[in-house]
Amino acid sequence: MPHKISELAVRFGCDVVGDPDSVVDHVATLRGAGAGALSFLANPSYRKYLEGSDATAIVVAEADVESVKGAALVAQDPYLTYARIARVLHPRPVPAPGVHRSAVLGNDTEIGEGASIAAGVVIDANSRVGAHTAVGAGTYVGPDVQIGSECWIGPNVTIMGDTVLGDRCVVHPGAVIGSDGFGIARGPDGWEHVPQVGGVRIGDDVDVGACTSIDRGAIEPTRIGNGVKLDNQIQIGHNCVIGEHTVMAGMVGIAGSTTIGKNCAFGGNSGTVGHVDITDGVVITARCTVTSNIDTPGTYGGVFPHDEIRNHQRSVARFRQLDTLARQLKRLQRALKSREE
Numbered sequence: 001m002p003h004k005i006s007e008l009a010v011r012f013g014c015d016v017v018g019d020p021d022s023v024v025d026h027v028a029t030l031r032g033a034g035a036g037a038l039s040f041l042a043n044p045s046y047r048k049y050l051e052g053s054d055a056t057a058i059v060v061a062e063a064d065v066e067s068v069k070g071a072a073l074v075a076q077d078p079y080l081t082y083a084r085i086a087r088v089l090h091p092r093p094v095p096a097p098g099v100h101r102s103a104v105l106g107n108d109t110e111i112g113e114g115a116s117i118a119a120g121v122v123i124d125a126n127s128r129v130g131a132h133t134a135v136g137a138g139t140y141v142g143p144d145v146q147i148g149s150e151c152w153i154g155p156n157v158t159i160m161g162d163t164v165l166g167d168r169c170v171v172h173p174g175a176v177i178g179s180d181g182f183g184i185a186r187g188p189d190g191w192e193h194v195p196q197v198g199g200v201r202i203g204d205d206v207d208v209g210a211c212t213s214i215d216r217g218a219i220e221p222t223r224i225g226n227g228v229k230l231d232n233q234i235q236i237g238h239n240c241v242i243g244e245h246t247v248m249a250g251m252v253g254i255a256g257s258t259t260i261g262k263n264c265a266f267g268g269n270s271g272t273v274g275h276v277d278i279t280d281g282v283v284i285t286a287r288c289t290v291t292s293n294i295d296t297p298g299t300y301g302g303v304f305p306h307d308e309i310r311n312h313q314r315s316v317a318r319f320r321q322l323d324t325l326a327r328q329l330k331r332l333q334r335a336l337k338s339r340e341e
Contacts, residue, residue: 001025001089002036005057005071008088012081014059018071022056027086030055038089040082059085092152095134112149130167142178148204160216162199166226169202172210177202181215181222181238181256194218196238203227203244209234215256225262243280267301 006020028037030046033055040059041050050058050067057071059078075081095116099105103121111117112131123129123141130149135141139153142161147153151169159165160178171177183194198217203226208214212230215238216222222236225244230236234248237256246264253271254260260278267286272278278294285301294300304312 001091003088005073008085009073011088012073012075012084014081015074016071017065017068017074018057020071022071024056024089026089027082028055030058038082038085040078042079042082097132106143118155124161136173154210160200162216162221163202164199165202166204166206168204169206169208171208172212172232174211175208176213177208178216179213181218183218183238198222198239200224206230209250212236215240218256231268237274249286 002023002025004020005016005022005024008014009016023036024038025036026038028034028039030039030041030049030053033039033053035056037055038057038059039053039055041047041064047064050064051069053069055070057073058068059073059075059082060068061078062074065072065074073081095118097114097116099111099117100119100121102119103117105123106125106127108126109123110128112129112133114132115129116134117123117129118135118137120138121135124143126143127141127145129135129147130151132149133147133151133153135153136155136157138155139157141147141159142163144162145159146164148165148167148169150167151165153171154173156173157171158176163178178200180196183196184191185194196216196218198219199221200214200216201221202224205227206224207229209230209232211232212234214222214224214236217239220239222238223241225242225246227245228242229247231248231250233251235253236242237254237258239257240254241259243260243262243264245262246260248266249268251269252266255272255274257275258272261280261282263280264278264282266284267288269286270284270288272290276290276293278290279297281297282294283299284290285299287303288301290300304315307315
């Protein structure tokens with residue numbers, strides 16, 4: 001969708017340096033851009049490509065304006081501004097409203113105005129799909145499910161019963177929401193299943209990545225707060241609570257009954273053991289496993305190769321003493337030097 005630079009600048013609060021009547025209709029990288037392309041510079045590692053870029057317009061910070069050959073959109077946060085403009089230039093396709101003839105609707109289902117129900121969708125009894133929500137081909141929606149307005153549910157998604165999704169949620173293909181949590185009890189003859197009777201409650205503006213699983217609660221619902229963004233292949237265990245605007249990269253595993261605060265971030269392949277509490281504003285680096293409560297905001301990390309558990313626990317305990325030991329060693333060295341002198 002073509003847009004003038006001047007229009008985008010007004011809409012997103014940017015200053016224009018260069019031709020305000022320049023028109024862009026797609027996004028591209030600095031190196032791959034040509035006529036009609038919009039690009040951006042956020043990572044200093046790519047500054048070397050800025051002067052030679054043939055992009056029609058580039059979103060940059062004020063310090064980089066002089067290196068732009070075409071038009072520049074000057075923004076305080078170039079990457080965020082680029083993201084907002086990219087959504088304008090490349091809007092998500094909106095399917096035609098209506099219910100496909102091959103879709104199956106259960107008793108007392110409700111389909112909102114302008115909603116789109118694709119081929120092969122099954123929506124079970126007493127469920128609701130909000131206005132202008134699109135449900136992709138082959139998706140199953142269980143009984144007593146509530147899906148808000150302006151959501152996009154990809155193909156082959158499974159949403160089990162007693163699940164609530166807020167407005168403007170995005171669920172990518174293959175995701176499973178509301179399956180049984182890993183509830184088992186040890187009996188005399190082996191493991192026995194524990195019924196999982198809680199549902200799932202998901203807030204507004206939540207993204208759920210492809211093949212991500214969010215388990216239903218054992219008794220009370222699993223809860224995902226507003227604005228949470230989940231990457232692909234993530235596991236959220238039963239009874240978890242994920243605070244608003246927390247983000248998780250691919251292959252994160254959150255064990256059951258974990259509570260995570262607002263505005264947290266989890267790197268790829270990180271995770272938690274069960275029954276831990278993590279406060280607001282915590283960053284967990286890639287492959288780090290949280291094994292106890294975190295009460296103070298900050299960045300946490302650490303990776304150990306596997307070992308026999310008692311050795312591993314001793315190693316972790318000693319590792320945590322290194323800073324104290326190093327300080328003690330420095331004090332002893334200063335004392336020894338002072339005595340020698």
